[in-house]
Amino acid sequence: xxxxxxxxxxxxxxxxxxxxxxxxxxxxxxxxxxxxxxxxxxxxxxxxxxxxxxxxxxxxxxxxxxxxxxxxxxxxxxxxxxxxxxxxxxxxxxxxxxxxxxxxxxxxxxxxxxxxxxxxxxxxxxxxxxxxxxxxxxxxxxxxxxxxxxxxxxxxxxxxxxxxxxxxxxxxxxxxxxxxxxxxxxxxxxxxxxxxxxxxxxxxxxxxxxxxxxxxxxxxxxxxxxxxxxxxxxxxxxxxxxxxxxxxxxxxxxxxxxxxxxxxxxxxxxxxxxxxxxxxxxxxxxxxxxxxxxxxxxxxxxxxxxxxxxx
Numbered sequence: 001x002x003x004x005x006x007x008x009x010x011x012x013x014x015x016x017x018x019x020x021x022x023x024x025x026x027x028x029x030x031x032x033x034x035x036x037x038x039x040x041x042x043x044x045x046x047x048x049x050x051x052x053x054x055x056x057x058x059x060x061x062x063x064x065x066x067x068x069x070x071x072x073x074x075x076x077x078x079x080x081x082x083x084x085x086x087x088x089x090x091x092x093x094x095x096x097x098x099x100x101x102x103x104x105x106x107x108x109x110x111x112x113x114x115x116x117x118x119x120x121x122x123x124x125x126x127x128x129x130x131x132x133x134x135x136x137x138x139x140x141x142x143x144x145x146x147x148x149x150x151x152x153x154x155x156x157x158x159x160x161x162x163x164x165x166x167x168x169x170x171x172x173x174x175x176x177x178x179x180x181x182x183x184x185x186x187x188x189x190x191x192x193x194x195x196x197x198x199x200x201x202x203x204x205x206x207x208x209x210x211x212x213x214x215x216x217x218x219x220x221x222x223x224x225x226x227x228x229x230x231x232x233x234x235x236x237x238x239x240x241x242x243x244x245x246x247x248x249x250x251x252x253x254x255x256x257x258x259x260x261x262x263x264x265x266x267x268x269x270x271x272x273x274x275x276x277x278x279x280x281x282x283x284x285x286x287x288x289x290x291x292x293x294x295x296x297x298x299x300x301x302x303x304x305x306x307x308x309x310x311x
Contacts, residue, residue: 007070007188009034009156014064017050017211024050026211027064034207037178037188039198039205043306047211048191055189056086057156068156081233082110083099087145087162095134099125099144102133103151110152119147124173138165146174150181157181158184159190165199175201195299205298207305214305219298231265231273234290235281247280248273269293 010032012112017025025047032038042048053059054066057073057080063163063195068072071080093102103116120126123143128136136144142165162178163171178201198205199219207215207222215222237260245252250273253294254266267273272295281288 011067016063039202042208085149085157087149100129231269237261
């Protein structure tokens with residue numbers, strides 16, 4: 001169990017990185033606790049890859065302080081690398097090698113590596129152990145990359161788009177594996193464009209935009225903090241919105257028809273409001289096909305934060 005006095009597994013303070021006139025990371029701050037699954041989210045070009053590469057020791061920061069397991073990834077990389085695992089989104093796997101052969105090679109780099117055959121079993125690739133990597137599907141290569149990242153029994157694991165190209169079954173298996181890593185006390189930092197993945201797996205997420213922190217917190221906390229409750233429903237297009245707003249007792253501006261037959265009511269979905277809505281639809285002889293009461297999804301919060309103009 002992680003105690004309140006335990007040092008963070010990852011610490012980023014005032015991180016800056018520039019490429020000529022372009023500022024890729026602009027004063028970024030966050031910490032990742034031990035045994036936490038942490039998501040680093042943002043649109044393309046937001047600074048995610050640069051930040052992760054600095055944490056892995058592949059790039060040097062221009063300013064600020066970065067620590068992974070208490071070590072500076074750039075100046076103490078030799079000490080850090082045996083303690084971390086890195087899964088790239090693509091590349092890094094020699095196409096002429098076979099999965100078991102590759103894992104045995106990776107295992108040889110570590111003093112106390114996992115069993116290569118056991119790792120193939122873990123990621124669901126035992127029957128592909130002797131197939132050349134060039135003949136694996138994209139999803140199978142992703143699972144092999146994950147096995148390579150875990151072969152050295154790392155304390156911190158960096159996962160870049162870990163389920164990209166995977167079928168639903170392999171994706172679910174990978175999600176369970178990430179949860180198991182957390183239960184084993186591993187720290188996982190992942191980047192993903194799949195907001196449902198971030199909601200399901202991450203204890204907390206950081207959303208970055210233009211190299212700056214736009215939001216930080218648990219997915220449920222962010223959806224609660226950044227968006228009021230709302231009611232969505234689907235029925236026939238072209239409802240009389242003034243009449244509906246009068247029946248519900250809400251401002252007409254709070255009701256919009258986002259698409260033909262898709263309606264959004266920007267107000268708390270209380271039992272009374274839901275009853276008024278269904279009663280009104282009954283009175284005008286209209287059937288509701290779908291009714292959803294709740295807060296915005298993480299994807300909606302993400303889109304809101306990354307499309308609003310910055311101050």
